[in-house]
Amino acid sequence: MSRASLDEVFRTARARARALWGLVVRQVTLFLVTIEHTWRRSLQVRVVTLTLVVSSLLVAVFAYVVAYRSSTILLDRAKQSVDAQLDSGQAFAREQLIVFGKPYEPNVRGTLQDIVSNLAGGDSQDPSSGLVVVRADNVNEITAVQSRPGDISGVLGGDITRVVRDGGRATAIRSGNLGAGQVKYLVKGTPVSTKFGQVELYYIEPLTTQDSAATQINATVLATGATLVLLLGLLSALVTRLVVRPVRVAARTAQRLSAGLLDQRMVVSGEDDLALLAASFNQMAANLQRQIVRLEDMSRLQRRFTSDVSHELRTPLTTVRMAADLIFAERERFPADVSRTAEILQTELDRFESLLTDLLEISRYDAGFAMLDAEPTDLVPIVHRAVEPLRALAERCGVELRVDVPDSPVIVEADPRRVERILRNLVGNAVEHAEGRPVVVRLVSDGVAAAVAVRDHGLGLKPGEEKLVFNRFWRADPSRARQTGGTGLGLSISLEDARLHGGWLEAWGAPGQGAQFRLTLPVRAGDRLAGSPVRLVPEDADVPAVAAPPQPRAITQAPAEVAP
Structure with a gap:
């Protein structure tokens, strides 16, 4: 196979590995997102999970305490039993050896054998039974005697024999193999005083029974704890369901009520x-x-x-x-x-x-x-038609009307009658409140949305009044004499006209800095506005800097149905 073929095989394998890894990551992410979503949305899942976690911790602590106490009690009982045997064995060995004055007397060896056999009992040859050992490390003429053969050096250990040789009683737990496999043993030793020196008596008792009992207790406690945890989880699920189900029914009923189904x-x-x-x-x-x-x-x-x-x-x-x-x-x-x-x-x-x-x-x-009669409309002549009839009023008020519109047409799917009515109301209000200063009407379009801004430099609006101006019959200054004889409904109707188009009609104002009203319409009927090509706050306004408005984009949606 050529080098190019090998490279192609390696690239294919790497691509498949990356694809497989990406699939695994996506599946894991989806699983985690599903768990997180279920955790946030389901009260029952949270209650059951917390109950299982807490009960598992409690059961684990309880099982540990029970297992520890059981092992301790069994070991203590084994120690007490071996201590009693060791005491009686020490007394018996002393009685049997007290008659001997020298270690090399002919019956010493046989007496030691009898002592070991007597203390070990009838089952001394059973590998699972205890082992009795008599040693005399300080007496050279006496060799160690034990109830059955086996290497006890690993179980006995030098630390135990050292303590006993020095005249003390030693206790230890060792693991070893004395014919019954690897088993844990309880080792106890005590010195026995005689006329010819000190003899050491050892009991090596296997803890197989105690370990088996402790294992059974642990298994029983764990099985009982696991069953209890499952029962607690099931009980919490049932109780939570009894509580959560009416709450869910109440939530669904409330949603239906909020949707207008008042008979629910x-x-x-x-x-x-x-x-x-x-x-x-x-x-x-x-x-x-x-x-x-x-x-x-x-x-x-x-x-x-x-x-x-x-x-x-x-x-x-x-x-x-x-x-x-x-x-x-x-x-x-x-x-x-x-x-x-x-x-x-x-x-x-x-x-x-x-x-x-x-x-x-x-x-x-x-x-x-209300019905919307939308058609492709050029906003440029509409702006002029809305402004021209008000020039006479502007001259009487000493207000200069400025119109800033593009040279090219601005085509929007709108109802020209309603748009002209909106602009006529906005310009008329601006002239009324201009205080003899210029009023600027500006038209801007970016192909997605078109906006008309009407800016005056009069008294302006107080904080909060930019929402009140669209209320019916609301006036910023009731004592102010009107020039146009308005009805007080113009801005309210203009707001409804803008909403009927799916557009925005907004106001900004500040005391002493005038006001600006902005009408924003989607270029295509049925589009949802996401921004406006004109800032609501004028650039010449003396206000703290604000972030630039988002770039407008239209989200296509079906036009809202209007009742006939």
Whole structure:
């Protein structure tokens, strides 16, 4: 195989390894995200998990204490038993050896054999039984005697024999193999005084029975603890379910209520706290339903009253308008005071007619009957059409009207009548509050959104008034004389017109720095705005620096349906 082929094989293998590693990482990440999501969203999972963790820790501590105490008790009992045997064996060996004055007497060896056999019992040859050893390291004529053969040097150890040889009693636990496999032994030794010197007596007792009993106790405790933990987890899951289920039902019922399904209620069963919660919830829902229905009825009556009054006033207004027009046309033939009255009557009738028109428009929005007649529209001529009729008013107020629009068309899918009405209201308000200073109308588009900003340099707005200006009949200064005879509904209608387009109508103002109103419309009808090409806070405003507005982008969505 050539080097190029080997390189290709290695590259393929590395690519497959990277792909496999990426798949593993994604699966692990997905698993962790799922666990984290379940932990955050499920109260039952958190309660059961915490119960299992805490109960497992408690059971583990309990099992450790029980196992430790069991092993200690069994070992203590084994020590007490061997101590008793060692005491009796020491006395018996002393009685048997006290008759000998010299270690080399002929019966000494046989007596030692009898002592070991007697102390070891009838099962001395059983590898699993205890072992008795008699030694005399200080007497050269006597060799060690043990109840059965085997190498005990590893179990006995020099530290134990040293203590016993020096006249003390020694105890130790050793592991070794004395014919029954690797076993743990309890080793005890004591000196036995005779006329010819000191003899050492050792008991080597296997702890097999104690270890087996301790193992069984540990297994029983662990099995019982694990069963208890599982039962606690199951119990906590059942109890948590009893509590969480009504809460979930209450949450779903509340969501349905918030969605407008006011007839939703919880099922009340029993007389406990959860039943009391369900009954209280149902009572609250019933009260809310009654209040909402009452408010809806009042709102419906109010809208109907406004619409009916507006319609009913049209007929007498038309009659009065005809008479007023006739008087106004002939006002030159009347005395000066009557002529002035005719002019005032004409002006107030115009204002009254505008008020009725605005009330009808507001009633359409309140009833959900407003319709958007969107079509591709050039905003440049609309801006001029909204500004030109107000130039006479601006001249009377000593205000310079400046219009800054692009040379090329700005095409937007919008209702031209509503957009022109919005701009006419904004420019008229700006001229009213300009205090003789210039008013600038600027149109900017970036292909995604188009914005018209109307800037004045009058008294401005106080903090918080940038939201109040769109309220119905709200005026910043009620004592201020108006030049245009507005109805107080213009900005409210303009805000509804902007929302109907899926656009924004916003206000900014500061005391002594004037105000700026910004209308932002999506270029395509149905797009959702994410930004505006014009800053809401003017660049010439003396305010702390703010972050640049986000670049606008449109998120396509289906246009909202409007009630017919």
